[in-house]
Amino acid sequence: MEPRNPDDLAALREASDVLALDALLTPQERATRDRVRAFVDAEIRPHIADWFDRGHFPAELAPAFGELGVLGMTLEGYGCPGRSAVEYGLAALELEAGDSGLRTFVSVQGSLAMGSIHRWGSEEQKREWLPRMAAGEVIGAFGLTEPTAGSDPSSMKTFARRDGSDWVLSGAKRWIGLASIAQLVVVWAQTDDGVRGFLVPTGAQGFGIRVLEPKGSMRASVQTELTFDDVRLPADAVLEGVRGLRGPFSALNEARYGIVWGALGAGRDSYEAALRHALRREQFGRPIAGFQLTQQKLVDMVVELQKGALLALHIGRAKDAGTLRPEQVSLGKLNNVREAIAIAREARTILGGDGVLLEHSPIRHAANLESVRTYEGTDEVHTLVLGQHLTGIGAFR
Known part of the structure; x- marks a missing residue:
C-alpha cells in the first residue's frame, strides 16, 4: 500500500471517516457544511494566525457571517435563517475548525443575544433587533x-x-x-x-x-x-417574557449545544495538521507516519473524533425532534471539549518543535479550548449536572 498523499485533503478525510458517518447526513446538511467550510477556507484560515498573534477580532466579517446564514441560524422569522439544529451544529464544527473565537462570535450573537430576544422579547423588540442582528448589521x-x-x-x-x-x-x-x-x-x-x-x-x-x-x-x-x-x-x-434564571439558562443551553459540535472542529483541524505533517516529515529514512508510536497517536485521535461526531449527531437529532434534555447537552459538552483538548495537545507533539509556531494550528486550538472548557459551564459544573441526574442528589452546595 502506498503512503497517502498529504496534499489530498479530501482523500485523507474520507479515510479518517472510518465509520462512514458522512452517509448519516442528508444532502442538505452536507451542502450547509460544505458552504461554511468553503467560507472558513477562504475568509478565516489564511488570516487566523495573524489575528491570533495580534489579538485581533475581525468585526468587519460580521455582515459576511450574516450573508452566510449562521447568525441566529436555528431561529424562525424576523429575517433569521430557520435552519435545523444539525445544520447549525455542522456549521459550528466548521467555524471552530477555523478558530474557537470565530465560532464563539456566532454563538454569542445567535444563541445568547438573539436567542434571548427571540424567546423572551416583545414583538416590538424582535422586529427592532433580530433582522439587523441576523444580517450582522448589529452586534x-x-x-x-x-x-x-x-x-x-x-x-x-x-x-x-x-x-x-x-x-x-x-x-x-x-x-x-x-x-x-x-x-x-x-x-x-x-x-x-x-x-x-x-x-x-x-x-x-x-x-x-x-x-x-x-x-x-x-x-x-x-x-x-x-x-x-x-x-x-x-x-x-425589559424582556417581559421571563422571570428567574430559566431565562439565561435557556440561552446557555443553546450555546452549549453549539460547543458539542464546535469542539470537534478544533480537534479535527488539529488531527489533520498532525496527519499531514507526519506524512511529509521524514526521520530515520522514512515518514514519521510510518512509525508505530505516531500511528497510535493518530488512531487514538480518530477514535475519539468519530465517537464525538456520533455523540454530537445523536444530540442534534434529539434537538431537532424536540426530545433533547439538559443533561444530554452536559454530557456532550463535557466529553467533546475534554477529548478535543487532548487531541490538540497530542497533535502538537507530532509536529515537534515546529508545533509551537502559529503557522500550525494545534497549539492555538489547545490554548483556545482551555477557554471553551471553562465557559458555558466548567467541566466540574457539567460533571455535577450529570451526577445529580444519576443520583438524584444535588452536590452544588
Whole structure:
C-alpha cells in the first residue's frame, strides 16, 4: 500500500471517516457544511494566525457571517435563517475548525443575544433587533457572569430597581464576549421581582466597558468587563417574557449545544495538521507516519473524533425532534471539549518543535479550548449536572 498523499485533503478525510458517518447526513446538511467550510477556507484560515498573534477580532466579517446564514441560524422569522439544529451544529464544527473565537462570535450573537430576544422579547423588540442582528448589521452581547458570580449565577449582584416607569441598573459583569464592538447587550440582573433580562445599548450613559487583555487564549476574540453606574433604561427595555434564571439558562443551553459540535472542529483541524505533517516529515529514512508510536497517536485521535461526531449527531437529532434534555447537552459538552483538548495537545507533539509556531494550528486550538472548557459551564459544573441526574442528589452546595 502506498503512503497517502498529504496534499489530498479530501482523500485523507474520507479515510479518517472510518465509520462512514458522512452517509448519516442528508444532502442538505452536507451542502450547509460544505458552504461554511468553503467560507472558513477562504475568509478565516489564511488570516487566523495573524489575528491570533495580534489579538485581533475581525468585526468587519460580521455582515459576511450574516450573508452566510449562521447568525441566529436555528431561529424562525424576523429575517433569521430557520435552519435545523444539525445544520447549525455542522456549521459550528466548521467555524471552530477555523478558530474557537470565530465560532464563539456566532454563538454569542445567535444563541445568547438573539436567542434571548427571540424567546423572551416583545414583538416590538424582535422586529427592532433580530433582522439587523441576523444580517450582522448589529452586534449583540450577553451579560450574565460577574466578577464574583461565575458558576453560581444565582449569587449575581447586578441590580435593577424601578424608578417611576424607568429601570436603573447598577453592578458589574465580567468575561462578556463582544461587548466592546457591540451595539446592544442582553444584561441579566436581580430585581425586587427576581432575575430579569434587559436590552442595554452600549452607548447608554453610565455604561462602562473594559477589554480584558492580554490573553493567552481566544486571542482572535473579544472579552470584556462591564460596569453599570445607575444606567437608566426605559420600561420597554425589559424582556417581559421571563422571570428567574430559566431565562439565561435557556440561552446557555443553546450555546452549549453549539460547543458539542464546535469542539470537534478544533480537534479535527488539529488531527489533520498532525496527519499531514507526519506524512511529509521524514526521520530515520522514512515518514514519521510510518512509525508505530505516531500511528497510535493518530488512531487514538480518530477514535475519539468519530465517537464525538456520533455523540454530537445523536444530540442534534434529539434537538431537532424536540426530545433533547439538559443533561444530554452536559454530557456532550463535557466529553467533546475534554477529548478535543487532548487531541490538540497530542497533535502538537507530532509536529515537534515546529508545533509551537502559529503557522500550525494545534497549539492555538489547545490554548483556545482551555477557554471553551471553562465557559458555558466548567467541566466540574457539567460533571455535577450529570451526577445529580444519576443520583438524584444535588452536590452544588
